[in-house]
Amino acid sequence: TDENNPTSFANIHCIPSTAPSPTTAVPYLATKCVDSVHHNEKSTKWFTPWGPNQCHKIRDFEEATVKKIEANNIVFAVHIPGPKIEMSPWFQFMLVVLQFEIAFKMYNQIDDGAVVTIDVGLAYRDDTFSDWTELAHSVEQRKLSCNFTAVKTFENEGRYYDCNLLPFMELGSVAHKYYLINIRLPVSERKKTNVGIGEIKDIRLVSIHQNGGFTKVWFAMKTFLTPSIFIIMVWYWRRITMMTRPPVLLEKVIFALGISMTFINIPVEWFSIGFNWTWMLLFGDIRQGIFYAMLLSFWIIFCGEHLMDHTERNNFSVYWKQVGPIAFGSFCLFIFDMCERGVQLKNPFFSIWASDVGTELAMAFIVVAGICACLYFLFLCFMVFQVFRNISGKRSSLPAMTKARRLHYEGLIFRFKFLMLVTLACAAVGSMFPFIISFVNEGHWHWGEHTVQVNSAFFTGMYGMWNLYVFTLMFLYAPSHKRYGDEQCGGGQGSNSGEDLQLTTTVTHVDGLTEIYKMTGKEAQE
Structure with missing residues (x-):
């Protein structure tokens, strides 16, 4: 190799860096x-x-x-x-x-x-x-x-x-x-x-x-995160099964999101070191597709279940018009991947971009998936706007409630707003960060004698971010089994004894907040 050639094999591997390039x-x-x-x-x-x-x-x-x-x-x-x-x-x-x-x-x-x-x-x-x-x-x-x-x-x-x-x-x-x-x-x-x-x-x-060094870091992350998400998922479902009621739709969707995250985390890649598994790239694409389809569906259902003015909730069939484009777009991307990497399992020289017909077919799949993504984004923004408008316009009834109930429902509203802000931040980082780093020294920054590989940080950071997002989601929205007695609710002798206010996953199953929106000031005081 030529020492003066910056693309030589030796120079590529001998750059001192704090993290290996992907x-x-x-x-x-x-x-x-x-x-x-x-x-x-x-x-x-x-x-x-x-x-x-x-x-x-x-x-x-x-x-x-x-x-x-x-x-x-x-x-x-x-x-x-x-x-x-x-x-x-x-x-x-x-x-x-x-x-x-x-x-x-x-x-x-x-x-x-x-x-x-x-x-x-x-x-x-x-x-x-x-x-x-x-x-x-x-x-x-x-x-x-x-x-x-x-x-x-x-x-x-x-x-x-x-x-x-x-x-x-x-x-x-x-x-x-x-x-x-x-x-x-x-x-x-x-x-x-x-x-x-x-x-x-x-x-x-x-x-x-x-790079082999990046592979070891990636495998180590998967090995560490798999038990973390699995444990919180088991704990979350145990809290649900301890309830005296059946799980609601949003609880099921959050649990399904945890399963899809665990499916990605399982480090089956360790077996690729000892076995010639040529289908690992395709399998990885399928796992990512399932997770992102589940994530997009969760956001729609999460917002829909918090629209208090809607009477039809806790039913998956209500969201078929919103989830349908997600499933269709995911299916188009799956067909595209099968046409490319599926065929390459038999013929590694095949490329769908090699012919005009293949290029047009691939572009058709990508355009359809892009249209579905745009429609999804616009509809999600509309739903988020509706939820925030409803919450902001109707939380004026909260001061008329007793202290315990007011704190309970303010906590539910805070959890929703906090999660939506975290969601927007994660989506912004995932979509904007690749464009930012493309203008910075071809993917790495220099700090003295060391080189920080921004591409490595992006891949590992995004992977860790979605794991933390799912972990936080299940932790915050696991049902609580606390009981609020008459003294906490301020009911006195005339109130219903032993009123059980369970901190459930979603405000849609807690009928109290829906009742708040229908109350007048006098009814709320009573």
């Missing part, structure tokens, strides 16, 4: 190997760019022309990782993007809508002496998106196009130490294969994987 990007330049087998025959040989049994290499295509080597006999080989380095299961996944280096030629320009056909194979091994074992093989197409910034004249021949990065490969696990990629660009004038794609000089790949 991912590392490692660039590779493909080596041009020569296949002696005739292009009409099928070669089963794997071409290694360096090390034992390395392939016969050429520097450039001019050398291939001099040696009369056809384009179909050139194999672009990339060994991942570099020399004297091993991959590790702690890397969790490997995403590879591709970029073509194409030189401008007046008589060999890139056609509009040009598509490159790639014959690619992926192999692995766990030592430097055994044979390569094929992991995947596919023939893929990628649409070129290149721009030539200079004037297209003979004087500018040899200058390179500015080509966009193309999706190439994604592995859901890194179970082996060494990986080998062989890329062929078959040329066929009769089939119009790889015709009109310009003069390709080199192929560059960028491999992105999760």
Whole structure:
């Protein structure tokens, strides 16, 4: 590696920092190997760019022309990782993007809508002496998106196009130490294969994987938070079952939110260190989707159950118009994820963005989900406004109540307002923080000799924030079993003896606050 290259593998891993970066990007330049087998025959040989049994290499295509080597006999080989380095299961996944280096030629320009056909194979091994074992093989197409910034004249021949990065490969696990990629660009004038794609000089790949240090921090957080949320969830449900009444809708929804949070927390990722579970990325997306769908549904039901003027409450069917778009948007994102990562379980080179039809389909799913999100946000804001307006306009009846009852209902109102403010703060942090850190030194801040990885802080901080949010929610809204007697309520001899005012989860089940809104001043005094 080059010490002067800031993107080199060594420099990326040797930055002293207080927290490991979530991912590392490692660039590779493909080596041009020569296949002696005739292009009409099928070669089963794997071409290694360096090390034992390395392939016969050429520097450039001019050398291939001099040696009369056809384009179909050139194999672009990339060994991942570099020399004297091993991959590790702690890397969790490997995403590879591709970029073509194409030189401008007046008589060999890139056609509009040009598509490159790639014959690619992926192999692995766990030592430097055994044979390569094929992991995947596919023939893929990628649409070129290149721009030539200079004037297209003979004087500018040899200058390179500015080509966009193309999706190439994604592995859901890194179970082996060494990986080998062989890329062929078959040329066929009769089939119009790889015709009109310009003069390709080199192929560059960028491999992105999760850092092992960040993986250990992430696993440690999951291992610590799982029992914390599970214990508070068991305690919360025990408090509900101790009540003499059945649980109300909001209590059930809060409990379901705790289950979804626990489902995310369970550190099943520990098994990915010892097993080649390529479906872990898809499984993680499903777990996050379930949690966020449950969280969005909870916010709607939480606000709806606090609208005192509504007579229909404590019934899930009342909220089907609001929860329906959430379920539909989540289903669209699930279908999109299955079309991408679901197919990649069999073919890691597949990309839904590689074709025009796939791109339009993916964009359709994203647009539909975005529309549902906008409608949800507007409706949620409207419900929050209604609840705050009702509470502010009708709490004037509280001073007419006895002290114990007034403190009880003021506590319920305070809990609601506090939770809504915390909710807005969490949502704001989750949506605004990524845009803020994108303008700050590419994701890290320098403090003296140390580097603070803001991306690491964001991922771990957001994960911890939602766990704390769910923990606080169950702690604040667990039913209390306190009993308020006649003396506390100020009832005297004429009041109902042993009046039981239970601090329930929601004010909708405590009919007292609803009665307050219907009372006149005289009735409230009585």
